[in-house]
Amino acid sequence: MGIDPYPAAAFLVSHYSSQILSEYKPELNNFQEVSLAGRLMGFRIMGNASFAELQDSNGRIQLYFRRDDLCPGEDKTLYNTVFKRLLDIGDIIGIKGYAFTTQVGEISVHVSEFTLLSKALKPLPVVKEADGQTYDAFSDPEMRYRQRYVDLIVNPSIKDIFVKRAKIISTMRTMFDQRGWLEVETPVLQSVHGGASARPFKTHHNTLDMPLFLRIANELYLKRLIVGGFDGVYEFGKMFRNEGMDRTHNPEFTSLEFYVAYKDYHWMMNLTEEIFEKVTMTLHGQTKITVGENLVEFAGPYPRLSISEAIFKYSGVNVDELSEDELRAECISFGMEVDAQMGKGKLIDELFGEKVEANLIQPTFIIDYPVEMSPLTKKHRSKEGLVERFELFVNGKEIANAYSELNDPIDQKERFEDQLKLAEKGDDEAMAMDYDFIRSLEYAMPPTSGIGIGIDRLTMLMTNQSSIQEVLFFPQMRPEIMKEVSSDQDFISAGVPEIWIPALQKMGILTLDALKEANPNKVFNDLGGMRKKLKIDSSMPSKEEVTAWIS
Helix, strand or coil: CCCCCCCCCCCCCCCCHHHHHHHCCCCCCCCCCEEEEEEEEEEEEECCEEEEEEEECCEEEEEEEEHHHHCCCCCCHHHHHHHHHHCCCCCEEEEEEEEEECCCCCEEEEEEEEEEEECCCCCCCCCEEECCEEECCCCCHHHHHHCHHHHHHHCCCHHHHHHHHHHHHHHHHHHHHHCCCEECCCCCEECCCCCCCCCCCEEEECCCCEEEEECCCCHHHHHHHHHCCCCEEEEEEEEECCCCCECCECCEEEEEEEEEECCCHHHHHHHHHHHHHHHHHHHHCCCEEEECCEEEECCCCCCEEEHHHHHHHHHCCCHHHCCHHHHHHHHHHCCCCCCCCCCHHHHHHHHHHHHCHHHCCCCEEEECCEHHHCCCECECCCCCCEECEEEEEECCEEEEEEEEECCCHHHHHHHHHHHHHHHHCCCCCCCCCCHHHHHHHHCCCCCEEEEEEEHHHHHHHHHCCCCHHHHCCCCCCCCCCCCCCCCHHHHHHCCCCHHHHHHHHHCCCCCHHHHHHCCHHHHHHHHHHHHHHCCCCCCCCCHHHHHHHHC
């Protein structure tokens, strides 16, 4: 028909649906020349006049098409054939027209001309609503995560999660910029993985002929910048950990880390309370929000418990008085899986996760960890064997991890050597020795406090989501098992006349298995509509014939 289904020319958009719906006033006679672009999400074909629904990035609005307005001359092809038969749900069009109110009071756009901007070759899942009930929802999690683009089209509320995620980051960025701290970028490919206890992804650089690691944290590079003279630096960045996956862990995740000179972990706790209160207010207009089944208050101050106090409170075990072997025996008595490779710090961490975490619903600082658990943290100023560290827990999950940073190069080297001993015992999450980082400390790093905040988990909290996959546009998944498409000859062998094969494919029936699982009545009814849409010059098969194809 001479219509390019993918035209190259720009289409000028003058307004968005939400603007017209919120600002149109019949008495003002405004929005009399508008141009919108978006995706067709529904049709109501009614002879010489029809309605359709257009979805753009801001919402949906009803369109009104009248044949004689679109085709003022004798040729009515644009309406009778292009609009009524060849456009599909999912097609992207541009329209020009004017706003008006229908007889039932719905604000709509009367279309004077339209242009096909992009043809959809695959059918969208059609989500229907009636009497407050939703039917045929695109709700299967695996399909939604694999085809997030479809999820965003047919479930527009999903966009709100990611809009809030962006607001979380922008709110914190504004707070840091106002304090004069510098946003920086540090290497993702690192020759020494460090800054956290985790198993890294390993790769190889061909030109340098050397192994490299995707970073598990950016901590050690940010501290180098504090050594270099910056008073405050921060980075929102992707981290990668070659570990298990569950509802709160993805191998690729986003973390904020920032470091401020001449501060300690007490100062950082106060600032953390301020950050979380500010973020909650920005997103919700209040500091008390629902998370799961709980009402969580993000206004400070938050309770502060040492890790040993927390374990004793919820398990009755006094870890301060137990040796490594005694602690291992206690863990085993609770039915926990532990092994000989786990040092005392690892055992404490496991016991805390087993007995304490789930109880920490309201924001709570767990402070003063054993030195074995924190190889990058300054030793406690008054408590032997502990370090000045805190983790923030909300709704049973860790959200932030912070220290008074270790700046003694001699102590730091000894801590790294202890990590090497753990690695020799089989701990594949132990840190590696980083001689360059130690050298940077030998040039003197000022007293510093730093923190890491998981952006994905924070977004889960602020949007009341129980799965990390819901707050990632494209979560990591196993490779998709692609279904084969049956050939035309396969369909013909099953008794399907060749002329009806394109209709079945257009209906989403691409394989013989899909055909055998189909409902004969639905296939028969859908073929009637597809015959008209595709202008199939053949009489309809009988219901018995369609049933024979399927059986």
